[in-house]
Amino acid sequence: MAASENLEDLPGVGPATAEKLEENGFDSYQGIAVASPGELSNTADIGESSASDIIQAAREAADIGGFESGAQVLERREQIGKLTWGVDEVDELLGGGVETQSITEVYGEFGAGKSQVTHQLAVNVQLPKEHGGLEGSAIFVDSEDTFRPERIDQMVRGHDDEVLAAAMELHGLVGEDEEADPTDEGLLEDLVEVMLDNIHVAKAFNSNHQILLAEKAKELASESQDDEFPVRLLAVDSLTAHFRAEYVGRGELAERQQKLNKHLHDLMRVGDLNNTAVVVTNQVASNPDSFFGDPTQPIGGNILGHTSTFRIYLRKSKGNKRIVKLVDAPNLPDGEGVMRVEEGGLMNE
Secondary structure, eight states: OOTTOOGGGSTTOOHHHHHHHHHTTOOSHHHHHTSOHHHHHHHHTOOHHHHHHHHHHHHHHHTOSSOOOHHHHHHHHTTOOEEOOSOHHHHHHTTSSEETTSEEEEEOSTTSSHHHHHHHHHHHTTSOGGGTOOSOEEEEEESSSOOOHHHHHHHHHTSOHHHHHHHHHHTTOSOTTSOOOTTOHHHHHHHHHHHHHTEEEEEOOSHHHHHHHHHHHHHHHHHGGGSSSOEEEEEEETSSHHHHHHSOSGGGHHHHHHHHHHHHHHHHHHHHHHTOEEEEEEOEEEOTTOOSSOOEEETTHHHHHHHOSEEEEEEEOSTTEEEEEEEEOSSSOOEEEEEEEETTEEEEO
16 A cells, blocks of 8 residues: 555544455555445445445545546556467457456356466466566466466476577576576476466365455455566456356346356456456356357356456367357457467467
């Protein structure tokens, strides 16, 4: 939190309330300004009208909540980073890569390569910007026991020599006057170790724990912004598995959607407040009512459809090939690309 942002300066916030707010990740005026009164009320044990007053004061102090000109929106959008998949066709499809300050949903059936994408992005986010990285670290929320350090090792080594040399220099593994040797096994092992250190992994045991981890991710991302490698990627693999398993039947659908909605907005807030790319994977179900086209539909209904900025459908093709289809994006046409999933990671066809 910036030195000028003392929560106790907000009307109605005493030391005890400030401490509760900070413990729950509301450690900045901007974080409080985008909260709902109910959320703040439950967090700090205060009445909703007091919470509304605090939020209003935070909005004024943080100078957000009003209208802004199109030119200001353009200026803010110029801060957005693009994270490469490492596959030319897919990067072109996405207008340069996965956007920060957005939720990108990747859905597909079992074995389509969803977890491969999250692993690859967790490596690529740590690359220099000139090679499509964001020079940042990653948070990986693992709800299906998919995270494999060995896969990160393979994907790091899967990059070409030029990218590896640049990554070694970025991560300070060679002196200023030294030249990085990407064939040096010792240097390669050091690079893998550094990149693994920069991926913060948490296993979600159920949906409530997953929601809590999103709040912890917000704290971690916020605290990292002044670090050498700030959090620039939040990956959730998979977003819907626990919700789908725990809320079974039509009677529980409304509660499931309500919780999923809150969870998605927590994730979105991490992206918005910290200029972080949020990538979630999603399971699919078959829609028996579909007479034409692909009957495969993503889980999560309209809530997920409306909250995701970009929706990408992965499906298997021959051998190690995968079809990557951009299904929905606010500023890009729908389209398809092809990639290969190999030992060294995601590759061009």
